[in-house]
Amino acid sequence: MTSSYLIDAKDFLMVDSNVQIQNKLERILLTVQKPGRYTGGEYNQVVKDWQQVKTRVALAFPDIYDIGMSNLGLAILYDLLNQRPDVLAERAYSPWLDMEAAMREKKIPLYSLETKHPLAAFDIIGISLPYETLYTNTLNLLDLAGIPLFSAERGPQHPLVIAGGHAVFNPEPMHAFIDAFIIGEGEEVIQEVVNAQQGWKEANQPRAALLHALARIWGVYVPSLYEAHYCPDGTFSHIQKLVDEAPLPVVKRIVAHLPPPPTRFIVPYIETVHNRVPVEIMRGCTRGCRFCHAGMITRPVRERPVDEIIAAVEEALKYTGYEEVGLLSLSSSDYTHILELVKTISERFAGRNLSVGLPSLRIESFSVELMDSLKNSRRSGFTLAPEAATERMREIINKPVSTQQLLETARAIFGHGWSNIKLYFMIGHPSETLEDVQAIADLCRAVLAEGRKCIGKRAQVTAGVSTFVPKPHTPFQWVSCDTIEKIRAKQDLLKRTLRGPGLKLNWNPPEDTMLEAWLSRGDRRMAEVVYRAWKLGAKFDAWKDQFRYDLWLDAFASTSLDPTFYTHRERPIDEVFPWEHISTSVRKKFLTEDYLWSLQGRTRVDCRERCFACGILPAFADLRRANPGEVWQCPEVKSRRIPVETLQTVESLPAAD
Numbered sequence: 275m276t277s278s279y280l281i282d283a284k285d286f287l288m289v290d291s292n293v294q295i296q297n298k299l300e301r302i303l304l305t306v307q308k309p310g311r312y313t314g315g316e317y318n319q320v321v322k323d324w325q326q327v328k329t330r331v332a333l334a335f336p337d338i339y340d341i342g343m344s345n346l347g348l349a350i351l352y353d354l355l356n357q358r359p360d361v362l363a364e365r366a367y368s369p370w371l372d373m374e375a376a377m378r379e380k381k382i383p384l385y386s387l388e389t390k391h392p393l394a395a396f397d398i399i400g401i402s403l404p405y406e407t408l409y410t411n412t413l414n415l416l417d418l419a420g421i422p423l424f425s426a427e428r429g430p431q432h433p434l435v436i437a438g439g440h441a442v443f444n445p446e447p448m449h450a451f452i453d454a455f456i457i458g459e460g461e462e463v464i465q466e467v468v469n470a471q472q473g474w475k476e477a478n479q480p481r482a483a484l485l486h487a488l489a490r491i492w493g494v495y496v497p498s499l500y501e502a503h504y505c506p507d508g509t510f511s512h513i514q515k516l517v518d519e520a521p522l523p524v525v526k527r528i529v530a531h532l533p534p535p536p537t538r539f540i541v542p543y544i545e546t547v548h549n550r551v552p553v554e555i556m557r558g559c560t561r562g563c564r565f566c567h568a569g570m571i572t573r574p575v576r577e578r579p580v581d582e583i584i585a586a587v588e589e590a591l592k593y594t595g596y597e598e599v600g601l602l603s604l605s606s607s608d609y610t611h612i613l614e615l616v617k618t619i620s621e622r623f624a625g626r627n628l629s630v631g632l633p634s635l636r637i638e639s640f641s642v643e644l645m646d647s648l649k650n651s652r653r654s655g656f657t658l659a660p661e662a663a664t665e666r667m668r669e670i671i672n673k674p675v676s677t678q679q680l681l682e683t684a685r686a687i688f689g690h691g692w693s694n695i696k697l698y699f700m701i702g703h704p705s706e707t708l709e710d711v712q713a714i715a716d717l718c719r720a721v722l723a724e725g726r727k728c729i730g731k732r733a734q735v736t737a738g739v740s741t742f743v744p745k746p747h748t749p750f751q752w753v754s755c756d757t758i759e760k761i762r763a764k765q766d767l768l769k770r771t772l773r774g775p776g777l778k779l780n781w782n783p784p785e786d787t788m789l790e791a792w793l794s795r796g797d798r799r800m801a802e803v804v805y806r807a808w809k810l811g812a813k814f815d816a817w818k819d820q821f822r823y824d825l826w827l828d829a830f831a832s833t834s835l836d837p838t839f840y841t842h843r844e845r846p847i848d849e850v851f852p853w854e855h856i857s858t859s860v861r862k863k864f865l866t867e868d869y870l871w872s873l874q875g876r877t878r879v880d881c882r883e884r885c886f887a888c889g890i891l892p893a894f895a896d897l898r899r900a901n902p903g904e905v906w907q908c909p910e911v912k913s914r915r916i917p918v919e920t921l922q923t924v925e926s927l928p929a930a931d
């Protein structure tokens with residue numbers, strides 16, 4: 275592949291001053307929707323003198339401001355980097371279509387909100403990729419910045435382009451465009467990347483030297499230092515490292531305990547997705563739902579102390595003036611001290627009109643007491659995620675809550691004054707039948723009936739039904755995806771049966787599922803499809819009204835790749851996956867056993883009750899030993915295995931299997 279840009283970087287060398295960009299912006303901002311997306315200058319933004327720092331980092335989110343401003347990962351990095359006197363961090367987001375057209379017409383490169391410097395003038399561009407449908411927008415963002423799209427085409431004058439986030443646990447579909455991926459948690463590794471970049475700059479070395487230095491950092495994957503090999507039948511064979519520095523596997527980075535949460539959140543002038551203080555109360559999940567990518571890749575569970583969370587809420591409310599706090603985690607009601615936390619917040623901030631949100635609640639760890647503590651929060655709806663409607667199906671996916679328990683919880687929610695329950699389901703789970711799908715409608719009706727008994731016709735049930743994608747690094751990574759026809763048949767059944775007063779159904783178009791599956795399960799060859807789709811005009815793929823499935827099919831057709839190879843093929847148990855060189859430290863042996871257990875309908879309890887030796891503890895034994903007590907939810911480690919200090923280098927980490 276060679277690149278051909280919609281915008282030539284050279285155009286921007288003529289307008290590379292922030293003053294010129296500012297002047298040009300003044301002429302176009304009043305012609306576009308929501309100019310507040312593009313002005314910066316919000317309360318709590320950090321502006322530093324460019325001449326007083328060694329490293330300038332642009333933190334970029336490849337979707338519009340309204341969405342990117344709610345990304346907690348970038349807010350954490352913004353806060354941490356700006357705490358360093360020798361570093362500045364600024365923000366950039368994808369412009370919406372009208373603004374992009376105006377910028378291209380006036381030859382305004384993508385710029386940072388804080389100082390209006392073009393992205394090409396930064397030392398490092400850090401891109402957040404929490405989900406795969408941002409890939410074409412990432413190419414568009416680089417193109418708008420006038421930066422060569424392909425890593426191989428960048429020289430010493432170009433910024434280092436790095437990316438992190440949950441999607442990059444399979445980085446291969448984006449390997450050609452990103453210089454280095456951050457695998458895992460970014461708080462510590464971002465500092466080491468900055469240090470490496472500073473050392474390289476001072477030594478005035480070729481760009482390759484920087485890439486080699488980055489590869490030595492635990493948790494950094496530099497794709498150009500590896501070569502992928504395939505079997506004659508097109509399946510993945512193995513990856514070969516090309517230099518000694520390149521670790522194999524690349525083990526994910528974790529922090530031993532969560533650093534204090536950020537509190538000086540930037541307060542947007544315009545409405546964004548979440549206008550609230552987000553506080554991460556714990557990281558990781560011990561439940562072991564077999565479809566759940568986040569649950570597998572974010573292990574081990576580490577909790578923040580209650581006092582630290584309360585102090586952060588207090589400080590953040592003072593700095594932002596928000597009236598809502600979100601206590602975030604993959605499963606907030608599993609936080610050990612959730613009741614104490616919510617009660618303390620309710621008491622401490624009583625009279626301040628504060629609303630407390632717990633976005634992800636488990637049915638079985640949910641209590642009436644917790645509900646009572648949340649009562650004063652201004653919530654219209656309550657969300658529960660049974661994910662499947664029959665007990666058989668819930669055992670297969672390892673979410674073994676009984677229907678009776680679900681109905682009791684629903685009764686309690688309606689009984690405590692809530693009028694709307696949102697139920698999240700997935701269709702397409704392994705071995706699912708049309709009866710299992712019909713059961714979704716039946717269960718929603720049963721929940722509505724409980725509501726009617728409590729509050730009459732005010733009761734409402736909204737079913738959100740998405741489609742299962744077998745994600746890398748999960749016990750279901752061997753499974754195939756439903757075809758579009760199968761998904762449609764299941765959705766049609768739901769549209770026919772899940773209707774009537776008090777019931778509402780939301781679903782995703784099956785084409786969205788195909789795209790997510792191609793991109794999340796793709797190998798290096800998929801980079802060509804991503805590039806061609808973007809060249810054909812694909813962008814904002816996460817937006818229903820912008821997503822062009824036909825462009826993606828055309829992109830596939832212009833290569834020798836068959837899209838169904840990635841989606842509709844059940845993998846033999848011994849197939850090598852193209853993402854296996856990225857290690858989450860959850861062993862493939864554990865995932866294989868868990869997959870085979872699912873076929874027998876066998877379940878696992880919460881691993882806080884019983885450790886299933888998934889691989890996390892041997893990989894991070896000394897970090898666990900150095901952090902005794904209940905911060906980690908894995909058992910304590912007694913025997914000595916790996917010296918703590920050696921965990922700082924990838925070479926010393928054990929292989930995933």
Ligand code: SF4
Binds near residue numbers: 574
């Ligand atoms: S090591 Fe044990 S307790 Fe820790 S995440 Fe794995 S299974 Fe759970």
